[in-house]
Amino acid sequence: MSTPRAWAVVLASGGMDSTVTLALAAQEYRLAMLHIAYGQRTEARELKAFHALADFYQAERRLVARLDHLKQIGGSSLTDPALAVERAHLERKDIPSSYVPFRNAHLLSIAVSWGETLAARKIFIGAVAEDSSGYPDCRPEYYEAFNRVIALGTKPETCIEIATPVIHWRKSEIVRQGLALKAPFELTWSCYQAEDVACGVCDSCALRLRAFQEAGAEDPIPYATRPVYARAEGPSR
Amino acid sequence: MSTPRAWAVVLASGGMDSTVTLALAAQEYRLAMLHIAYGQRTEARELKAFHALADFYQAERRLVARLDHLKQIGGSSLTDPALAVERAHLERKDIPSSYVPFRNAHLLSIAVSWGETLAARKIFIGAVAEDSSGYPDCRPEYYEAFNRVIALGTKPETCIEIATPVIHWRKSEIVRQGLALKAPFELTWSCYQAEDVACGVCDSCALRLRAFQEAGAEDPIPYATRPVYARAEGPSR
Numbered sequence: 226m227s228t229p230r231a232w233a234v235v236l237a238s239g240g241m242d243s244t245v246t247l248a249l250a251a252q253e254y255r256l257a258m259l260h261i262a263y264g265q266r267t268e269a270r271e272l273k274a275f276h277a278l279a280d281f282y283q284a285e286r287r288l289v290a291r292l293d294h295l296k297q298i299g300g301s302s303l304t305d306p307a308l309a310v311e312r313a314h315l316e317r318k319d320i321p322s323s324y325v326p327f328r329n330a331h332l333l334s335i336a337v338s339w340g341e342t343l344a345a346r347k348i349f350i351g352a353v354a355e356d357s358s359g360y361p362d363c364r365p366e367y368y369e370a371f372n373r374v375i376a377l378g379t380k381p382e383t384c385i386e387i388a389t390p391v392i393h394w395r396k397s398e399i400v401r402q403g404l405a406l407k408a409p410f411e412l413t414w415s416c417y418q419a420e421d422v423a424c425g426v427c428d429s430c431a432l433r434l435r436a437f438q439e440a441g442a443e444d445p446i447p448y449a450t451r452p453v454y455a456r457a458e459g460p461s462r
Numbered sequence: 463m464s465t466p467r468a469w470a471v472v473l474a475s476g477g478m479d480s481t482v483t484l485a486l487a488a489q490e491y492r493l494a495m496l497h498i499a500y501g502q503r504t505e506a507r508e509l510k511a512f513h514a515l516a517d518f519y520q521a522e523r524r525l526v527a528r529l530d531h532l533k534q535i536g537g538s539s540l541t542d543p544a545l546a547v548e549r550a551h552l553e554r555k556d557i558p559s560s561y562v563p564f565r566n567a568h569l570l571s572i573a574v575s576w577g578e579t580l581a582a583r584k585i586f587i588g589a590v591a592e593d594s595s596g597y598p599d600c601r602p603e604y605y606e607a608f609n610r611v612i613a614l615g616t617k618p619e620t621c622i623e624i625a626t627p628v629i630h631w632r633k634s635e636i637v638r639q640g641l642a643l644k645a646p647f648e649l650t651w652s653c654y655q656a657e658d659v660a661c662g663v664c665d666s667c668a669l670r671l672r673a674f675q676e677a678g679a680e681d682p683i684p685y686a687t688r689p690v691y692a693r694a695e696g697p698s699r
Contacts, residue, residue: 290531294572297525300579320617326578327615330571334564335531341563342537362615370610377607378564378599380557 230255232345233388234336235284239274240415241433242391243351245403247282249390250349257286257343261332263325264296270420277412286343290335301325313431313454320359321428323417329362330371333387337375340385347388353399354392365392396436404442411445425450467492469582470625471573472521476511477652478670479628480588482636484519485643486627487586494523494580498569500562501533507657514649523580527572538562550668550691557596558665560654566599567608570624574612577622584625590636591629602629633673641679648682662687 233254237243238261250256260275262268272289279287295301301324329352336348352363361367368387375385391399403410415433416423423430425448435454437444444451470491474480475498487493497512499505509526516524532538538561566589573585589600598604605624612622628636640647652670653660660667662685672691674681681688 288531288534290534294525294527295575297527298572298576298579300575324617326575326617327571327612328575330567330574330611330615334567334571335535337567338532338537338563338565339535342535361617364614367611367614370607370614373607374567374604374611375564377601377604378567380561380563380598 231347232257232340232343233347233349234259234340234343234345235349236261236332236336236351237275237278238351239271239278239413240351240429241403241410241413241436242353242396242399244278244408244410244413245399245406246349246351246389246391247278248403248406248408250347250388251282254347256282256284257288257339257345258282258284259332259336259339260287260289261292261335262289263292263328263331265325266418267414267416267420270414270416274412274414278409281409281412288335288339292331295325295328295331298326301328312426313428320361323428324360327362329360329367333371337379337385341379341383344383345385347386349388349390352389352392353394353396363392365389368392395439396432397439400436400440400442404440413446415446419449422447422449424448425452468584469494469577469580470584470586471496471577471580471582472586473498473569473573473588474512474515475588476508476515476650477588477666478640478647478650478673479590479633479636481515481645481647481650482640482643483586483588483626483628484515485640485645487584487625488519491584493519493521494525494576494582495519495521496569496573496576497524497526498529498572499526500529500565500568502562503655504651504653504657507651507653511649511651515646518646518649525572525576529568532562532565532568535563538565549663550665557598560665561597564599566597566604570608574616574622578616578620581620582622584623586625586627589626589629590631590633600629602626605629632676633669634676637673637677637679641677650683652683656686659684659686661685662689 233250234257235247235250237258258279354364415429417427417429431454438455470487471494472484472487474495495516591601652666654664654666668691675692
């Protein structure tokens with residue numbers, strides 16, 4: 226008889242990075258999939274993607290949590306209708322308007338609370354550090370610091386760590402690995418502003434299209450427009 | 463002309479420790495008061511206390527956030543009707559059933575997100591380390607670790623730190639300081655299970671009654687019973 230596998234809580238937005246992270250987690254852990262609805266523009270479409278992915282990976286548990294206060298608090302173009310979603314600006318160095326103040330701490334907190342009741346060993350999150358949107362809460366040192374908060378803020382017998390398997394990958398590498406793992410990209414959703422046909426021009430669409438273009442693959446979801454974003458690619462990080 | 467005072471977000475449960483923390487914050491900062499409703503048994507009573515305190519201290523901003531997923535997740539006698547609230551057991555060394563898994567990280571995350579949009583400088587929380595309930599997320603090192611998460615997970619221009627002014631105080635010291643600051647204890651609520659007349663026998667009532675008894679003061683709220691919990695008091699920490 227084999228030992229039962231340990232639980233992992235997987236944060237699944239319905240997007241590409243978390244889906245490849247999910248595909249990696251599914252190889253080793255029992256899946257408790259967690260989705261957060263926080264009043265973002267494409268909330269309904271993301272939720273649909275989440276459930277399709279949970280069905281695909283036959284997750285044993287799924288939880289959808291609502292964080293309505295992130296919309297009350299505002300401060301982001303993702304949750305505040307008064308702020309426009311910007312067109313992509315992939316070479317920027319500043320923090321984009323889609324930054325939701327301190328958002329990932331909320332996601333991780335829910336994952337840890339749930340994980341503690343399940344005696345889970347890991348929290349998987351599809352954060353991508355450098356080849357991404359410039360959010361401060363996507364850097365490796367942020368997750369190291371959060372792991373210390375988990376160790377100090379939970380019961381002594383709780384042993385949960387955050388896993389960020391794609392954090393150092395280029396987005397094109399995420400596409401390549403996802404294809405190798407047969408991750409169902411056709412079920413995912415990344416666009417920040419549209420729910421039927423992806424806009425192709427927001428930061429999130431641009432990063433995704435560029436990643437598929439650089440990986441030499443076709444993105445299976447529909448786009449209103451597919452600009453060419455590919456750049457000359459250096460060695461994979 | 464004086465410089466405008468900086469904002470502080472003050473987490474106010476409606477209880478005694480956070481009210482004395484609030485009284486301290488009010489001396490220096492503009493008040494943005496935050497209350498979290500998470501399906502705890504005495505939610506309505508705590509909310510009433512929160513608004514009464516916000517009125518008393520003339521808070522310029524107030525926010526009530528709902529965390530319904532803490533009830534969905536369960537694992538605590540405070541949020542799960544299937545688990546009984548235990549009678550007080552003040553000398554215990556284990557973690558009581560009222561521990562809500564990783565709760566304070568949720569509270570702090572909301573406070574930081576809100577604080578970041580206000581350009582606040584401080585998050586005040588009335589955590590008490592040793593002379594309290596044995597929750598792991600009330601220890602000073604937990605808040606030090608969380609401060610590092612804040613520094614790494616927010617915008618570069620954001621400069622928010624957690625303040626825990628009562629963390630090393632005995633509860634009797636909190637009562638004494640609160641009386642000196644004219645904190646309105648009559649507006650506060652601490653009981654874990656009753657909303658009209660405090661039970662006097664849950665952990666939270668016992669800690670509060672003992673504190674008032676040791677401070678030689680009368681607790682102005684009504685109790686169904688007022689057992690004597692006072693112990694011989696050593697030097698104040």
